[in-house]
Amino acid sequence: MIKVIINGASGAMGKLLAQVIDRTDGMEVVAGAALNGEGGFYSRLEEYQGPADIVIDFSHHSDTVPMMDYCVSRGLPAVVCTTGQTDEEMEYIAKAAESIPVFKSANMSVGVALTAKIVREVAAKFGACDIEILEIHHNRKVDAPSGTAIMLADAVREARPELHYNTGRSGMAKREPDEIGISAVRMGNIVGTHEVMFGTNTQTITISHQAHDRALFADGAVAAARFLLGKPAGLYNMDDLLAD
Numbered sequence: 146m147i148k149v150i151i152n153g154a155s156g157a158m159g160k161l162l163a164q165v166i167d168r169t170d171g172m173e174v175v176a177g178a179a180l181n182g183e184g185g186f187y188s189r190l191e192e193y194q195g196p197a198d199i200v201i202d203f204s205h206h207s208d209t210v211p212m213m214d215y216c217v218s219r220g221l222p223a224v225v226c227t228t229g230q231t232d233e234e235m236e237y238i239a240k241a242a243e244s245i246p247v248f249k250s251a252n253m254s255v256g257v258a259l260t261a262k263i264v265r266e267v268a269a270k271f272g273a274c275d276i277e278i279l280e281i282h283h284n285r286k287v288d289a290p291s292g293t294a295i296m297l298a299d300a301v302r303e304a305r306p307e308l309h310y311n312t313g314r315s316g317m318a319k320r321e322p323d324e325i326g327i328s329a330v331r332m333g334n335i336v337g338t339h340e341v342m343f344g345t346n347t348q349t350i351t352i353s354h355q356a357h358d359r360a361l362f363a364d365g366a367v368a369a370a371r372f373l374l375g376k377p378a379g380l381y382n383m384d385d386l387l388a389d
């Protein structure tokens with residue numbers, strides 16, 4: 146049985162992760178930590194020194210340093226799903242990864258990672274075409290375009306580095322051939338839809354990903370944990386998981 150510690154156990158993702166692990170054969174949650182011990186969890190990871198195989202983190206970037214210290218001191222692999230780390234915190238993660246295996250991805254969805262991989266391949270092989278990205282999210286989202294839309298645009302640019310983004314098309318200017326247009330729609334309760342369109346005068350390829358439930362990130366964290374166990378020290382990401 147794989148024994149998991151959840152950092153950020155009282156949060157929205159921490160709770161979803163606990164539910165997903167509950168339904169996962171061969172995996173169990175043995176402890177959780179949360180800010181000020183909210184939800185009855187430990188207030189600091191160090192308070193738990195019982196049996197464990199891995200830490201999965203959905204907390205806050207300001208907890209990066211103590212969390213990595215805990216994982217290194219216990220020799221525990223870490224799946225870091227928390228986002229927003231400063232450059233110094235990212236360096237701390239990289240340093241920790243010299244002695245333990247660490248998985249870090251700003252988007253834990255395996256489906257999004259696969260979508261990006263396909264997008265990269267089409268961008269490399271489909272030649273001269275107009276590339277447009279459409280992202281649709283619920284009406285509570287404050288940032289636009291979404292981080293995932295940028296990630297997909299970055300995947301295009303890995304194959305076509307000469308392209309640039311146009312995130313705010315309006316007015317009288319024509320579309321430039323070297324732009325990736327990115328459009329954001331905000332409506333209702335949509336979890337997250339991304340479409341990447343490659344169009345010529347004669348045909349269009351559309352690659353689409355729809356998120357139905359935020360639990361997709363917890364599913365990805367569980368897949369990352371399974372991937373990471375038994376790996377040597379190092380910093381891993383979704384590309385490594387897909388290549389495994």
Ligand SMILES: NC(=O)c1ccc[n+]([C@@H]2O[C@H](COP(=O)([O-])OP(=O)(O)OC[C@H]3O[C@@H](n4cnc5c(N)ncnc54)[C@H](O)[C@@H]3O)[C@@H](O)[C@H]2O)c1
Nearest residue numbers: 153155156157158179180203204205208227228251252253
């Ligand atoms: N990588 C991904 O795919 C992905 C997906 C979803 C969320 N996230 C990230 O996961 C994190 C958590 O998201 P959420 O929606 O569950 O947030 P949340 O606010 O609902 O929960 C945060 C959790 O972290 C704990 N916490 C907050 N501040 C802390 C601190 N200073 N030290 C220790 N613990 C602290 C809280 O007690 C809580 O348990 C965020 O960084 C979010 O961006 C990443």
